[in-house]
Amino acid sequence: MSTLAKLLDRNILHEMAGGRSFERGNKYFSEGCGLGLAEHDGTITAKVQGTSDYRVKLWVKDGDLEYSCTCPVGTDGDFCKHCVAAGLAWLSPTKCVSKKPGKAAVTMKDVRSSLAAQSKEALVELVMDRAMDDDRLRQRLMINAATRGRKRINVATYRNAIDQAADSDGFVGYHEAYAYAEGISDVVDSIQDLLKQGHAEEVIELAEHGLSAVEEAINSVDDSGGNVGDLLERLQELHLAACRKARPDPEKLAARLFRWEMDTDWDTFHGAAQTYAKVLGEKGLAVYRKLAEVAWSRVPSRAPESEGYSKHSRITHIMETLARQTGNVEAVVAVKRRDLSSSYAYLAVAETYKRARKYSLALEWAEKGVKTFHEKADSRLLEFLADEYHRRRRHGDAMPLIWSNYADEPDLSGYQKLKAHADRGGQWPQWREKALAFLRESIAKEKAAARKSVLGWSTPADHSELVGIYLWEKDVESAWREAKDGNCSDDLWLKLAALREARHPADAVSVYQNQVEASLGQRNDLGYRHAVELLRKIRSLMTRLGRETEFARYLESVRAAHKPKRNFIKLLDRALPA
Numbered sequence: 001m002s003t004l005a006k007l008l009d010r011n012i013l014h015e016m017a018g019g020r021s022f023e024r025g026n027k028y029f030s031e032g033c034g035l036g037l038a039e040h041d042g043t044i045t046a047k048v049q050g051t052s053d054y055r056v057k058l059w060v061k062d063g064d065l066e067y068s069c070t071c072p073v074g075t076d077g078d079f080c081k082h083c084v085a086a087g088l089a090w091l092s093p094t095k096c097v098s099k100k101p102g103k104a105a106v107t108m109k110d111v112r113s114s115l116a117a118q119s120k121e122a123l124v125e126l127v128m129d130r131a132m133d134d135d136r137l138r139q140r141l142m143i144n145a146a147t148r149g150r151k152r153i154n155v156a157t158y159r160n161a162i163d164q165a166a167d168s169d170g171f172v173g174y175h176e177a178y179a180y181a182e183g184i185s186d187v188v189d190s191i192q193d194l195l196k197q198g199h200a201e202e203v204i205e206l207a208e209h210g211l212s213a214v215e216e217a218i219n220s221v222d223d224s225g226g227n228v229g230d231l232l233e234r235l236q237e238l239h240l241a242a243c244r245k246a247r248p249d250p251e252k253l254a255a256r257l258f259r260w261e262m263d264t265d266w267d268t269f270h271g272a273a274q275t276y277a278k279v280l281g282e283k284g285l286a287v288y289r290k291l292a293e294v295a296w297s298r299v300p301s302r303a304p305e306s307e308g309y310s311k312h313s314r315i316t317h318i319m320e321t322l323a324r325q326t327g328n329v330e331a332v333v334a335v336k337r338r339d340l341s342s343s344y345a346y347l348a349v350a351e352t353y354k355r356a357r358k359y360s361l362a363l364e365w366a367e368k369g370v371k372t373f374h375e376k377a378d379s380r381l382l383e384f385l386a387d388e389y390h391r392r393r394r395h396g397d398a399m400p401l402i403w404s405n406y407a408d409e410p411d412l413s414g415y416q417k418l419k420a421h422a423d424r425g426g427q428w429p430q431w432r433e434k435a436l437a438f439l440r441e442s443i444a445k446e447k448a449a450a451r452k453s454v455l456g457w458s459t460p461a462d463h464s465e466l467v468g469i470y471l472w473e474k475d476v477e478s479a480w481r482e483a484k485d486g487n488c489s490d491d492l493w494l495k496l497a498a499l500r501e502a503r504h505p506a507d508a509v510s511v512y513q514n515q516v517e518a519s520l521g522q523r524n525d526l527g528y529r530h531a532v533e534l535l536r537k538i539r540s541l542m543t544r545l546g547r548e549t550e551f552a553r554y555l556e557s558v559r560a561a562h563k564p565k566r567n568f569i570k571l572l573d574r575a576l577p578a
Contacts, residue, residue, distance in 0.1 A: 003042060003060045004090075012065060013087045016079040018566055025084020037089050040109070046086035056086040064574075077525035077567055135183070139164060143190045153199055158206050161187045166213040172221040181227035184214065188234055195238060200246035207239035208256070215266050232266055243279045250284030258291045262314055273321045285325075292318050301338050312339075329356040343373040347381040363388045370401075379405045386421055395425030403431070410439045412468045439465060443486070462487040471495060480507070490518055505541040512538050513554070520562055528568040532575045539576065 014022045028048060036047040044058040054071040073080040115123065131138040139161045165184040172180045188210065195203045211232065218228050243253065257272040257280075269275075273288050280288060296319050299312040316335065323331040329352060336349050346369025354362040366385040370377045382401040389398035402421045406414040418435055422428040446461035463486030470479035471492070476499050482488070483496055497511035512534045519531040535555065542551040555576060562568055 004039075004044065004058070007060055007063075007065050008058070008087055008091065010088070010091065013084050016065070016067075016566065016570070017081065017084045021079070021081045022084050025081035026088060028081060028085035029088040037086065039090065044086060044090050046082075046089060048082040048085050050082065054082050056082050058083065058086060058090070077528075079566065135164065139183075140186060140190070143187070153194060153202055155202050155205060158187070158191065158194075158202075159209050161190070162206070162210050162213050166217040168217055168220050170220070174222040174224055177221055177223055177225055178227050180221065181231060184210075184217075184228070184231055185234075188231060188238070192238060195242055195245070200242040201248070203238060203242035204246060204248060207235045207242060210235045211239070211260075211268055215264065215268065218266065229266075232268060236268065240275060240279075243276065247279070250280045251287045254280050254284040254287040255291065258288055258318075261318065262295065271317070271321055273318060273325070277325070289322055292322060299338065329353065329358070340372075343369045343376065343378040343381050345369075346372065347378060347384055350381075350384060359388070359391075363392075379408065383417070390421065390424045395427065399425065399427065399431065403434075406435060407438065410435070410442050411465050412472060415439075415469050416472070436466075436469075439469075462489070464488040464492055467492045467496070471499075476500070490515060501537075501541065505544055509538055509541050509545075512541075516558065520565065520568065523565070525567055528565065528571050531568065532571045535572070536575060 013025070017025060028050065036045075038045050042059060044056075046056045048054050048056055048069075050071070052071075054069055054074070056070075056074075057068045059066050067079055067083045068074060069080050069082045071080055071082055074082065118126070127137075127141070131141050142157055143161055145157075162184070165187050168180060191203055191206050191210065194206070214228060214231050214235065218232075221228050223229055253276070257269050257276060261269045261272050273280075273285065273292075277285065292315065295315045299315060316339065319335045320332060323335050332352050333349055336345065336352065339345055346365055350362045350365040350369070353359075353365060363385075366381060366388060369381050370385055382405055386398040386401040389395070389401075398421060402418055406418045408414075415435055418431060419428055422431040443461045443463065443466070450461065463482040466482045466486075467479045467488040470476070470482060476496070479492075480496055480500065483493065488496075493511050494515060497508040497515075500511075501508045516531045516534050516538070519527040519534065521527070535558070538554075539551055542548065542554075556578075559569065559572065559578070
């Protein structure tokens with residue numbers, strides 16, 4: 001008897017789904033609903049037709065029945081009606097409810113045996129029929145036919161395959177983006193195989209065609225997951241590898257790379273003058289440089305506070321790359337000086353001089369940037385200048401700059417930087433007192449503003465920053481006091497509780513109980529698991545305190561309040577059985 005057969009029955013399905021979902025799943029099963037049931041290697045898969053087609057998987061792990069479903073309820077981690085339908089179908093493949101577990105009428109093992117018994121011609125016809133309904137399979141077969149037994153490949157076949165895979169036929173949403181990208185990835189895999197087979201010249205052409213197609217297609221895709229963007233990187237890597245093998249005409253390649261780097265919206269071939277330097281050689285780089293200089297001559301210099309979008313960011317980067325290749329720091333600075341519209345631009349010049357060990361010039365440009373932009377100076381420029389002052393033991397000049405950064409954003413990170421700089425001049429005690437006073441004042445102002453808000457949804461400031469600072473300083477008592485007086489974030493409460501468990505277990509219990517409710521409020525498996533972990537900690541602490549009876553009552557109240565959360569109750573029963 002299989003592991004599934006030992007575990008899966010109607011009672012388990014009813015328990016995991018609940019009465020309402022079980023009945024709905026039973027109805028789906030009774031009506032057939034197009035269940036495409038299969039079992040392989042201890043896993044049941046099924047397609048259940050509801051308002052849409054949903055994919056269900058059931059399997060056993062560590063003695064428990066695990067499950068997944070692509071429906072909204074299943075995605076949230078609940079055992080849905082579609083899981084019930086799949087389980088019932090496996091128990092009773094003939095649609096007769098049986099008390100004993102059975103097996104799927106046909107398994108994947110049976111399918112393999114059946115295929116092995118077929119003639120070659122029958123298998124060919126089967127694959128051909130399937131290919132007419134499966135775009136990805138059809139593409140793979142056509143690409144295979146384009147290379148099999150041929151010295152030269154049919155490039156047009158690959159180009160068509162790229163175009164067909166990239167053709168989205170409308171907008172591709174987030175949930176469809178992965179499958180869409182996988183279709184293109186199949187073609188890219190085939191192009192990569194061509195490179196291994198020695199077709200480097202063809203790969204150059206196909207990689208460039210693929211980049212054009214994907215760049216155009218990505219505008220119609222929700223690529224939040226980055227799957228399509230990854231394809232751009234893969235194609236660029238393939239292109240570079242193919243160029244290194246084929247060694248194409250360097251002058252023509254340089255022209256294509258420059259044009260692409262200038263016109264793309266996706267940083268394709270970004271930094272090509274450096275990446276392709278060995279491939280381009282002197283001739284190619286000369287062409288690249290000439291094209292860049294022509295474009296650069298059309299770029300106007302920008303003064304501080306100039307407005308408008310800088311379309312020349314790409315040509316600026318190209319010119320910087322070419323200048324760095326000369327090893328002449330003044331050539332690099334000359335490029336950077338063409339755009340001094342921000343304080344960060346002054347920082348870029350200062351850093352360039354510092355890397356070249358021209359420290360006086362680095363200081364001069366940093367000071368010039370701070371003077372030019374006054375209160376609007378970039379925080380990184382202020383910190384750079386402070387470091388230069390410290391190098392010269394001008395600690396008194398450095399600290400106001402770092403204080404300005406902290407005053408703009410009084411948080412733990414700013415506090416740590418303030419201390420690091422103050423320590424270099426042995427001035428931390430006075431700056432610490434000033435920093436904490438400023439932070440308390442800022443919190444008070446935020447609270448006052450929240451109270452006066454007429455919108456009604458403003459969140460009053462808490463003491464999280466102060467709590468975080470005291471914890472960083474290992475002053476747990478002060479951190480606890482601030483949290484009690486003004487509240488703090490959940491993660492800080494948990495840190496405080498963990499630190500107080502040993503000497504103040506009752507305090508930790510109170511925090512953990514609050515966090516149990518917060519975790520359960522997430523209504524997902526991650527929150528449920530965290531809640532169970534916290535409950536186990538609470539049990540241990542209350543046992544230490546001799547409050548076992550109180551814990552039992554508390555646990556029962558949690559069970560009663562959250563009984564509808566079936567996944568949570570299931571996890572709780574495993575960890576803390578009643």
